[in-house]
Amino acid sequence: MAILNDSAVEPGTPPAESPPPFVVDSDGKVDLDRWSGPGEPPPDAFTVLGLPRRLLLDPKHLDLRFRSLIRDLHPDRFHVSGPDAVRKAERHSSLANDAYRALRDFERRVRLLLELEGHAVDEKFRPSPALLGQVLEINEALDALQEALADGAPAAAAAARGEIAATGRELGDARQALSDRLYDAARRWDAAQAPDAAADLASLARRDLRAALGEASYLDNLLARVQAALLPTQAPTPTQS
């Protein structure tokens, strides 16, 4: 495929032996009978886009793959072949759209791949004592903010907001560090897919990925609460004009 030859080789570029997209047959022709629809389990996102099961994908490559596939599958191209072909093209287009959405976001991709490999992430993350201390601080500050707002004490409310924001920044830093850990583990997982890689490298990387993702959900929930508390909610909602 031209895309593979044209794309600059960057870290994370899929190897040249990427399979063709699911809907393309071995002669490079679009075959709209590959998937017969909702009655049949859809192929996974990697298969749909013709990408090897790797965690680090070059986003430019992913975009090119997707756009070229969407062009090939555009229902307008199949009008000449009749309504049945158009319907099939639509079906496969939506499959390609779903696959692209599933793979575009790095963390979503990690979750998907672990699931495909039979190691879905369980969200039972055990927060460290230090993190729990921060959770407690945030909760206390959130309570203080509620009280200050109820009492109509703007100075106390501002102080509580300041505290929430400060802890929120710490949590944001922790979240960033976690992303770095995820990328590192992803690199190791990808490297462990080489035929000559030691068997325990993949399981070690997988363990780290699952642990980091569990922690990421926990932090994301917390950060969402922090953000919600910092929104200027007490202002009356303007009516739609």
Added chain:
Amino acid sequence: MAYSDKVLDHYNQPRNVGSLSKDDPNVGTGVVGAPECGDVMKLQIKVNAQGVIEDARFKTFGCGSAIASSSLATEWVKGKTVAEAATLRNTDIVQELNLPPIKIHCSVLAEDAIRAALADYKAKQDAATKSEV
């Protein structure tokens, strides 16, 4: 499922809410959290020279059962020795509060909080003894 009367009682009138000084060498602090729901529970004990827990405080952010479990736990450990407090089991809390199966993790959290507070107290005491030598 409706909360039992005892849960409601502790929830509406929680006992021993508050904080003790974290830096007091006679105070043990345990902070634990539930991975399932983001509940967080702080339980503190103050131990006197005879090894008896003379005061206990808690602060819990979570559901009614979590608040009731920690409230009950502070009531129970007060007046007990450190060794006695360590024998408290979550099943005792489940029984007393009539917790439904899906709320059992709240009682586990309370037991964990007591253990963490006892461990923190012990660590502080050990450190104090060491620095005296």
